[in-house]
Amino acid sequence: MIWDAHNVGRVGVWFDCETNRPVRWVRWYDDVSGEYEAFRMEPKRAVKSGIPLHSILYRNKSRLRFVPDPVAVPRGTVRECDEPGCHAEAIWCVADCEDLTPILRPDGVPFVRRHVMGQRYYCDKHWRPPTVTTVRGVTNEVTEVVQP
Numbered sequence: 001m002i003w004d005a006h007n008v009g010r011v012g013v014w015f016d017c018e019t020n021r022p023v024r025w026v027r028w029y030d031d032v033s034g035e036y037e038a039f040r041m042e043p044k045r046a047v048k049s050g051i052p053l054h055s056i057l058y059r060n061k062s063r064l065r066f067v068p069d070p071v072a073v074p075r076g077t078v079r080e081c082d083e084p085g086c087h088a089e090a091i092w093c094v095a096d097c098e099d100l101t102p103i104l105r106p107d108g109v110p111f112v113r114r115h116v117m118g119q120r121y122y123c124d125k126h127w128r129p130p131t132v133t134t135v136r137g138v139t140n141e142v143t144e145v146v147q148p
């Protein structure tokens with residue numbers, strides 16, 4: 001089967017199964033032959049820079065796997081805002097996570113782990129921050145200030 005933006009249906013990243021590295025901007029992937037076609041750079045940026053799309057296309061053959069982005073709104077889906085009574089189109093998605101016990105790397109360095117319990121979708125007017133529930137069961141809204 002040939003996979004492309006029309007039938008993948010989700011936003012996510014293709015990974016090369018051998019190298020376990022992401023393959024960016026995949027245009028299509030044939031899971032029978034393992035052939036795929038991708039862009040060497042972001043197609044929108046190439047168009048803005050006046051670079052013809054056919055010049056940045058390449059073909060390769062490898063086994064790929066698709067990993068969907070857990071918080072992206074599925075393609076082609078118009079979701080309504082989760083605020084009761086609001087029927088505006090949702091353009092934001094936030095995740096509610098819970099902390100899991102840290103795991104130790106073989107060298108003893110602990111890794112923080114979180115599990116996505118659910119997502120909420122909002123319009124611009126009703127956006128609310130994502131939450132994290134600690135191992136003690138305390139739920140906090142997560143807000144981070146980003147400075148240039």
Ligand SMILES: [Zn+2]
Nearest residue numbers: 081086123126
């Ligand atoms: Zn709303």
